[in-house]
Amino acid sequence: MIPRIDIRLLLPVLSLALLLAAVFWLQPRAMSYLGLNLLFNLAVPVALATVAQMIVIMVGDIDLSMGAFVSFVACVTATLVVDTPALGYLALVAAILGYAALGALIQARRLPAIVVTLGMSFAWGGLAVLLLPSPGGSAPGWLRALMTAKPPLVPMAVLASVAIALVTHLVVMRSAFGVLLRGLGGNERSLGKAGWSPVLLRAAAYGLAGIFAVLAGMTLVGLSTAADANIALRYTLLSIAGVILGGGEFTGGRVSPVGAVVGALTLTLAGSFLSFLRLSPDWQIGAQGAILIVVLAARLLFARRRAR
Amino acid sequence: MKAATCLALTTALVVGTAATADTPDKRIALSNNYAGNSWRQAMLESWEAATSQAVSGGIVAAADAFTTAENQATEQAAQIQNMILQGYDAIVLNAASPTALNGAVKEACDAGIVVVSFDGIVEEPCAWRIAVDFEQMGRDQIEYLANRLPEGGALLEIRGLAGVFVDDAISRGIHDGVAAHPDFTIAGSVNGDWAQDVAQRAVAGILPSLPEIVGVATQGGDGYGAAQAFEAAGRDMPIIVLGNRQDELQWWAEQRDASGYETMSVSIAPGVSTLAFWVAQQVLDGAEVPKDLTVPFLRIDQADLDAALETTPEGGVANTEYDLEAARKVISDAAS
Numbered sequence: 001m002i003p004r005i006d007i008r009l010l011l012p013v014l015s016l017a018l019l020l021a022a023v024f025w026l027q028p029r030a031m032s033y034l035g036l037n038l039l040f041n042l043a044v045p046v047a048l049a050t051v052a053q054m055i056v057i058m059v060g061d062i063d064l065s066m067g068a069f070v071s072f073v074a075c076v077t078a079t080l081v082v083d084t085p086a087l088g089y090l091a092l093v094a095a096i097l098g099y100a101a102l103g104a105l106i107q108a109r110r111l112p113a114i115v116v117t118l119g120m121s122f123a124w125g126g127l128a129v130l131l132l133p134s135p136g137g138s139a140p141g142w143l144r145a146l147m148t149a150k151p152p153l154v155p156m157a158v159l160a161s162v163a164i165a166l167v168t169h170l171v172v173m174r175s176a177f178g179v180l181l182r183g184l185g186g187n188e189r190s191l192g193k194a195g196w197s198p199v200l201l202r203a204a205a206y207g208l209a210g211i212f213a214v215l216a217g218m219t220l221v222g223l224s225t226a227a228d229a230n231i232a233l234r235y236t237l238l239s240i241a242g243v244i245l246g247g248g249e250f251t252g253g254r255v256s257p258v259g260a261v262v263g264a265l266t267l268t269l270a271g272s273f274l275s276f277l278r279l280s281p282d283w284q285i286g287a288q289g290a291i292l293i294v295v296l297a298a299r300l301l302f303a304r305r306r307a308r
Numbered sequence: 309m310k311a312a313t314c315l316a317l318t319t320a321l322v323v324g325t326a327a328t329a330d331t332p333d334k335r336i337a338l339s340n341n342y343a344g345n346s347w348r349q350a351m352l353e354s355w356e357a358a359t360s361q362a363v364s365g366g367i368v369a370a371a372d373a374f375t376t377a378e379n380q381a382t383e384q385a386a387q388i389q390n391m392i393l394q395g396y397d398a399i400v401l402n403a404a405s406p407t408a409l410n411g412a413v414k415e416a417c418d419a420g421i422v423v424v425s426f427d428g429i430v431e432e433p434c435a436w437r438i439a440v441d442f443e444q445m446g447r448d449q450i451e452y453l454a455n456r457l458p459e460g461g462a463l464l465e466i467r468g469l470a471g472v473f474v475d476d477a478i479s480r481g482i483h484d485g486v487a488a489h490p491d492f493t494i495a496g497s498v499n500g501d502w503a504q505d506v507a508q509r510a511v512a513g514i515l516p517s518l519p520e521i522v523g524v525a526t527q528g529g530d531g532y533g534a535a536q537a538f539e540a541a542g543r544d545m546p547i548i549v550l551g552n553r554q555d556e557l558q559w560w561a562e563q564r565d566a567s568g569y570e571t572m573s574v575s576i577a578p579g580v581s582t583l584a585f586w587v588a589q590q591v592l593d594g595a596e597v598p599k600d601l602t603v604p605f606l607r608i609d610q611a612d613l614d615a616a617l618e619t620t621p622e623g624g625v626a627n628t629e630y631d632l633e634a635a636r637k638v639i640s641d642a643a644s
Contacts (some may be wrong), residue, residue, distance in 0.1 A: 030393050038389040038415065042382060073313060134473055135407040136431075225414070226407030226431070234380045239320045268386065275374065284377035 007302055010246035012262040015245075015295050019269045026276040033155050040157035041147070041223055043268035045070070047161055048216035049235045050242035050264040051168050051257065055209040057243050058172070059202060060185040060252030061106065061113030065254075066213060068235035069095075069186035071229055072124040073217025078137025078227035085140075096210035103206025107199045121236070130227035135228035139221045147222030159218075161261055168257035172206070181205050186253030242267055245295055266295075334397040334592045335370040336585065339387055341404035341428065342379040345502070350625045350639045351402070351427075351578035358582035358629055368589060372561055376408045381408035391421075398422040398588040400581070403430045407474065409419065422591045426584040426603075427576065436591065437636050438584050438601045439574050446481020446525070450489060452572050453523040456547055460491020461522035463515075464546070466500040466507055466534055467513040468527040475527065482525045495519055500530035507533030515541045524548040527576040532556045552606060552626040557617045564613065573616075575610040579629035586635030594606065598642045622643070 023039070026033045029046045030039055049070055056063040073095060081088030102120065106113050149156050172178040183191050184201045192198055216235070221227055246263030247256040274284050324549040338355055342348055354371060359371030374391070376383045381404040389412055391399050399416055403409050403425055410432040416423050417434035426438035453463070465482055481638070486492045496514045502508030507530035515537060524534050528551025538545055538574075545563070550573035563569035576632035580603050591597050606628055609615045620626045 021631040027393055029395060035393055036420075042386050042389065078583055134476065135405045137407070151500065220382070223411045224381070228381065228405045228408050231381050231405070231408050232405045234378060234382060271386055272390050272393075275387060275393070278372070288377070 003246045009259050009262075011295065011299050011302060012246045012256075012259045012266065015085065015298075016262050016269065018125070019266060019273055023276060025271050026273070030272075033153075033211055037155035037157050039269065039272055040155070043265050044147075044157055044160045044164075045216045045220035046235065046238055046242065046268055047164050047218060047261045047264040048212050049232070050081055050246070050260045051164060052209040052212035052216065053239035054168075054243045054246075054260040054276065055172070055181070055205055055212065055253050057240075057250065058182055058255045059103075059152065059183045059205045059255060061117075062250070063117045063209065064114060064236055065117040065124055066239050067233040068121040068124040068128070069099075069210075069213050070217045070220065070232035070235050071227070072128040072131075073138065073214050074221045074224075074227040075119040075128040075229060077143070077218050079131055080141065081140050082138055091092070092214050094155075096214055097208055100203040100207030101208030104199050104203035106206075107202035112158045123228065132227060132229055135226065137221075137227050143218060143222035144225060147219060147277040152291050158307050161265060165258045166260040168212075168261070172255070172257045177204070181208075182253045182255075184232065184253075192246040206228060238264070238267055241292055245292060247299070252262060276294070309385055312638060331368050331589055331592045332366050332593070334344050334368050334589075335395070336368055336372070336398045336588050336592075337371075337391045337394070338373040338581065338585075339384060339391065339401045340373060340375040341381075341384050341398055341402060341487075342382065343375045344379075345529070347497050347575075347625050350627055351459040352579045354579040354627060354629050355581040355585065358579075358631075359585055362585070362589070365601055366526070368592075371585060375529070376404070377449040379404055380600075381405040385409050385412035388416055392419050392520075394414050396421060398592055399422065400436070400584045401425040401428075401430065403428040404583070406431050421550050422588055424584050424588045424591070426580050433599070434599065436587060436599055438580060438587060438603055440580075440603055440605060442477035443481035443484065445574055446478045446483075447485040447488075448481075448574060448607070449525045450482060450485025451493065452549065453492070453525070453547060454485075454489045454632050456570070458491075460489065461490050461493075462495035462519050464511070464518065464521045464524045465494050466511065466524060466526045466530045467497060468500065468502045468530075470499055473641050483494075492523075495521060500533060501525060502529040504530060504533035505555075508537045509533075511537035515543065520544070521546045526551055531573075531575050532559050532607055535559055545569065549574065550608075551609060552577075552616075554617075554624050554626075555618045557608070557613065557620060557626065561613055562574075564610070570610050572610070573626075574605055575625065577606040577628040578601070578625055579627045583630040583635050583638060586630055586632050587639065589632075590635065590639060595639070596643065601638055601642045603638065619638055 029035055049066055053063055076091050080091050106116055148279050151159055180201055188198055191267050243260050243262035245266055246259030270288055279287060331561050355373055362368050363371055374386055374387055384404045399421055409430050411434040413423050413435050421621055425435050429437040429439050432547055433538040467479050495518050498514050499508035508575060511534045523546050526549050531548045531550040532555045534548055548571060550560060552573050552575035606626060616626045
């Protein structure tokens with residue numbers, strides 16, 4: 001069987017390739033082992049957060065607390081995990097369980113996820129400030145070693161991105177569990193009729209998202225070597241944009257894990273591209289938005305042509 | 309005239325006393341995390357003014373300024389990594405966070421790049437730090453008030469943006485000062501967020517609950533707002549320590565002319581960015597520079613008011629810019 005190349009994936013990959021070519025042209029120095037690592041290492045936590053957001057979007061919700069939660073995890077990692085590892089890891093597990101409980105609550109009480117997660121963003125932010133009132137902490141040694149590792153031939157950042165895409169693809173697209181979760185976003189009622197508990201499923205989806213978000217916070221600390229309570233606030237919008245850029249849709253059930261990772265890389269690269277262009281900062285946010293709109297418009301055009 | 313000084317300096321460099329002056333091919337970048345207030349605007353202008361002369365004088369090859377689109381540490385870390393890729397020899401840094409950029413700063417140091425942080429400094433040990441003794445700035449205010457008001461009284465404290473390290477440090481200094489002068493009490497404390505309108509609202513809100521206030525300790529950018537609030541409430545004008553903003557100096561001059569009002573004004577000169585530039589140039593030049601430097605703050609007393617007001621642009625902040633000689637003096641003072 002010839003593997004069907006998904007148009008949903010083609011566009012994000014093309015935009016990334018185009019952007020990468022432009023960056024190499026502007027800054028040939030980037031075309032090296034060290035260069036690629038510098039371009040993409042901060043994309044690793046963004047990619048993990050984007051995957052977490054994708055899982056939430058997959059079940060038909062949206063998570064506005066992603067940035068605050070990743071910041072909170074970063075604070076836990078930079079303080080508790082270093083000082084009292086047992087307590088630290090326990091706190092991280094508790095945070096994941098907390099995320100799962102949130103999913104259960106949203107399903108059981110039929111609450112709008114957008115409101116619950118917006119509320120939780122203040123809770124996570126408050127906890128982060130309590131843990132780390134002023135910026136500081138340090139990265140656990142193994143984490144720092146992992147994030148600055150120099151594997152032969154392929155830089156760590158590229159290797160990590162491929163691994164994240166592969167694992168997520170297997171879990172979401174190829175496992176029975178993934179099919180159930182996508183079904184929850186697509187057609188919750190039929191799942192219920194088939195005897196599955198939507199409460200448990202949504203809890204599982206949020207728990208899975210929590211795991212990826214925790215990994216995002218930990219890798220971020222591995223890169224920055226310290227944390228503050230506001231370190232990842234941008235991740236909320238970045239992760240949502242990454243999912244959509246990577247071919248996901250808000251309608252639930254329609255996502256592309258590989259696309260989400262590619263989307264996160266594209267967004268990170270767009271920032272570097274604009275900086276190499278020496279564009280004034282006043283224009284940069286607008287230009288980032290413009291890149292997003294161009295890609296989405298291209299997708300719409302493709303989708304229309306296919307429908308014809 | 310400035311160009312002439314600059315040329316003379318270049319010549320002095322070429323002739324060379326202690327340093328070898330091998331920086332004409334070096335490129336320096338400024339990584340700045342925020343440009344949204346008058347202080348930061350003045351800081352960028354000072355950088356532009358000082359570095360364009362240095363570039364045209366052939367002291368360095370380039371001195372480009374970059375500001376992140378959003379005031380976020382992750383974005384600034386990416387910006388620093390981009391600068392490494394662009395092959396800059398030195399990065400001058402006003403950091404969004406003292407710790408969250410450590411990883412990126414370490415990458416830069418490992419790539420052989422000189423990193424000089426100022427104002428918003430970074431903790432990574434491989435970087436140079438040009439810090440301001442914010443606690444001293446708080447203590448000096450109380451010292452001044454104690455001189456003016458030997459019998460003491462109730463003070464109002466206006467703080468900055470909660471959770472920012474600068475706010476913490478200045479406030480600690482103010483409280484230290486009050487502890488050393490027990491005749492003073494801090495009757496109330498509000499957050500003015502370093503903005504006149506916020507300070508005015510906050511002070512207006514707390515005033516009705518306060519006894520007679522004899523002095524106001526501030527953090528800069530909030531004194532004029534406080535004065536407006538006192539005036540609107542019809543209360544006696546206390547001694548408000550100001551923060552070098554043009555609107556504050558203007559108000560001070562008006563009050564002085566009308567009623568002989570006396571106070572002092574203190575803040576950091578945004579021109580500290582030019583000091584950071586020269587420090588980076590000196591390090592590239594092979595000079596011995598201690599990792600930790602302290603800049604004096606810029607204080608304006610009654611006698612200096614007219615001169616300061618004359619040189620401060622409307623909507624701006626009183627400023628001092630550093631040239632190479634001044635920077636060398638700061639370095640040698642720190643070394644001794």
